[in-house]
Amino acid sequence: MFNFIPSIDRYIFRLVVVPMLGVFALAASLLLLDKMLRLFDFVAIEGGPIGVVFKMLGALIPEYASLAIPLGLLLGVLLAFRKLATTSELDTMRAVGLSYWRLLRVPYAITLVLVAVNVALVFYVQPLSRYYYEQMEYELRSGALGASIKVGEFTTLADRMALRIEQSEDEGRRLIGIYARVSNDREQTLTISAQEGAFLATSDDPDTIILRLTEGTIIQDTGSETPRVLSFSRHDLPIDLPKIEEFRARGDASREYILPELLSIGWADKSSTKSERDASQATFNYRLVEVVMMLLMPLLAVALAIPPKRSTSALGVFVSIILVVAYHKVNQYGEDVATLGRIDPIVALWGPFFLFAALILWMYYRTAHVPGGQALGALxxxxxxxxxxxxxxxxxxxxxxxxxxxxxxxxxxxxxxxxxxx
Incomplete structure (x- = not known):
């Protein structure tokens, strides 16, 4: 099927793809694991269901993928050419007339595919997934996901009921040690205690749930000296759910806008304020420079992959990671400053891009066209x-x-x- 592809290209493809996929998986896993620990703490504090953690992590995958893709591309090409250099295969290829640009044919084909994927992520998928993440976080804080009653603490419901649950089993379907104090419209107070209970939904009113209690006692304070005491084997206690406000519309922050919306607000929409235009233009240019920089990643990888002769130094690997992370942080700072309107987005974001691009081109020229040249010779x-x-x-x-x-x-x-x- 792939006989029309030269064997040298298939060989380079295998050398690039394997470490690239490994870096993708490693970088995404590290980012998700770090966020997972924080989300578990957050959900535990809010008393929400555990399943929402994985939904929130799924909403963050596009954001983390847009960071892992450029890093995986860089290290995949770098490790492939480093292996060629340390095994003297690169010298053999150069001796038979293969230039660096010819050897970069397959890495650049992979780069164009990943650029298209990253464009779809940062301009369309990531804004929508970020809004979905913010929506789930809001619903978790407000109790819309069933995260309202905490075990071992008093919880106030509808300003007329105080409820305390000592223990919860079977993922909240079985409640043990229940205490409730309820005030009704006739200024009477009911003090209820029960051994067990469970929450049940009602089909008639979605804003009301039933707390079914078993084996308990009701003490009714009627205002007289002797309260009424009732024992029950089963008692249904209706609970009015608190009113939950609807989540805001998408677009509270510029990072939630997709590409057509950014272009419309930043340039076409005359009714938008200056701060909105600045934020949209800064976000658009930030996403664009992050994507365009991927086109220079193969050149940077080749420049840093080749160690000095008779050396297996891995200094280029560490320098490449430092350069990419530092450039990403500089872009983030430039976006923040441009969003505030203190500097033009073109200067704040494309200025560092052209400086970094000039550095990459110089390093590649030193490696590919200067005999014995090293991009990191002094280092x-x-x-x-x-x-x-x-x-x-x-x-x-x-x-x-x-x-x-x-x-x-x-x-x-x-x-x-x-x-x-x-």
Missing amino acids: ETLFAKLSKKVSKLFARRKPPSLLADHSADQAAEKDSRLAPAE
Whole structure:
């Protein structure tokens, strides 16, 4: 099926795709795990169902994917060319006339596909998923997801009932140790205690639920000296649910706008305020520079992938991660400043882009067109010197017993070489 593709391209494709997918999975997993711990704490505090945690994480996947895709592309190409360089395969390919630009044919084909995916994510999917995430967070805080009654604490419902539940089992379907104090319209107070209970929905009124109590006691305070005491084996207590306001419409923040909305508010809509135009233009330019920068990732990867001759230094891997993360943070800062209207979005976001692009092109030119050129030549030399000093420092700190044993072994080996043969 793929016989029309040269074997060298298929080989480079395999070298790039495997680490790229691994970086995708690793980066997305780390980001999701960090957020998962915070969401579990948040949902536990609000008393919500555990299932909402995974729904909220699913809504964050497009946002984290837009960060993991450029990093995965960079490290996938970098590790592929680093393997070619350390195994001398790159020298062989160069010797038979294959240029760096020819070897980058497959990485750039992969880049164009990932750019299209990232455009769909950052301009369409991510704004909608972010709004969905904010909506679930609001519903969790307001109690719309059933997260209103906390075990072991008094909860006020409809300003006329105080409810306390000692223990909850079977995911809230069985309540143990129930205490309630209810005030009615006739200024009478009911104090109710029950061994067990369960919440039941009603089909007649969606704003009312039934708390079915079993094996309990009702004390009715009628205003007289002797209250009325009733025992029951089962009692249904209606509870009015609090009114929950509807969540706001999408567009409270510019990051929730899709591409046509950003263009309309930022340039076409004359009725929008200056702050809205600044925020829309800043968000549009931020998303755009993040996507366009992906086109330079293969060049940066090649420039940082090739270590000095007779060296397996991995300094380029660390430098590449630092550069990409630092550039992303600079863009975030530029978007924030441009949103406030303190600087033009073109200057705040495209200025760092052109500086970073010029640095990448210079590094690639040094690697691909200067004989023996290294993009990180000075850093590699400094790193090698520091490594030698650190190794000598640790060698000096060996325990005296180990040094003595090592000296004794060397002396014994020397005597054995000097002894005459029998």
